[in-house]
Amino acid sequence: MLTKHFQLLAKYNTLANRKLYEACAQLSDDERKQIRPAFFKSIHGTLNHIMVGDRIWLGRFEGKSMSSTNLDAILFENFDELWQVRQAEDQRIENFAASLTEEFLSSTIEYTNNSGRVCNDPVDLLVAHFFNHQTHHRGQIHDMISQTEIAPPSLDMHRVIRP
Structure with missing residues (x-):
C-alpha cells in the first residue's frame, strides 16, 4: 500500500534530519554558513531551502496556492x-x-511552478518527489559536512530506520 510506504518515508525523514542536524550542530555558525560550491551556497542555506520546499509542497497538498519563488530564502538565520x-x-x-x-x-494537484507554468500532476508522483527532494538536498549537505572536520552521519535508509 502506497500510504504505508509514504509513512515509512516520513519516519525516515524525521530520523535522517535528526542525525543531520546533530552533525551540523557540531560545526560553528561560520562553518555552517561558509560559502561552498553548492547550489544553495552553504550548509545553512541548503537546510533553509529544504524547509522552504517542505512548506511549499505541504501547502499545496493542503490545497493552498503556494508560489515556488524565493527558493533560496533564509527563513531562519539562527x-x-x-x-x-x-x-x-x-x-x-x-x-x-x-x-x-x-x-x-490517486488525485491530481494544479499548481504554478517556478517558471510560471501551470502544472496538473498526480499526487502520488508529487508526494514521492516531496520525499526525494529532501533526500537529494540532505545528500548535498552530507557532502558539505565531509569538507569539514566533522564526520558526516550515515543516512542510508536501512541503517536509519533499523531499531
Whole structure:
C-alpha cells in the first residue's frame, strides 16, 4: 500500500534530519554558513531551502496556492531556531503521511511552478518527489559536512530506520 510506504518515508525523514542536524550542530555558525560550491551556497542555506520546499509542497497538498519563488530564502538565520522549527515541520510531515488516503494519492494537484507554468500532476508522483527532494538536498549537505572536520552521519535508509 502506497500510504504505508509514504509513512515509512516520513519516519525516515524525521530520523535522517535528526542525525543531520546533530552533525551540523557540531560545526560553528561560520562553518555552517561558509560559502561552498553548492547550489544553495552553504550548509545553512541548503537546510533553509529544504524547509522552504517542505512548506511549499505541504501547502499545496493542503490545497493552498503556494508560489515556488524565493527558493533560496533564509527563513531562519539562527541555527538553533531552524532546528526547532525543523522538528516541528517533521512532525507535521509525519501527521500528513499518517492522514494520506489512496483516494488523495490517486488525485491530481494544479499548481504554478517556478517558471510560471501551470502544472496538473498526480499526487502520488508529487508526494514521492516531496520525499526525494529532501533526500537529494540532505545528500548535498552530507557532502558539505565531509569538507569539514566533522564526520558526516550515515543516512542510508536501512541503517536509519533499523531499531
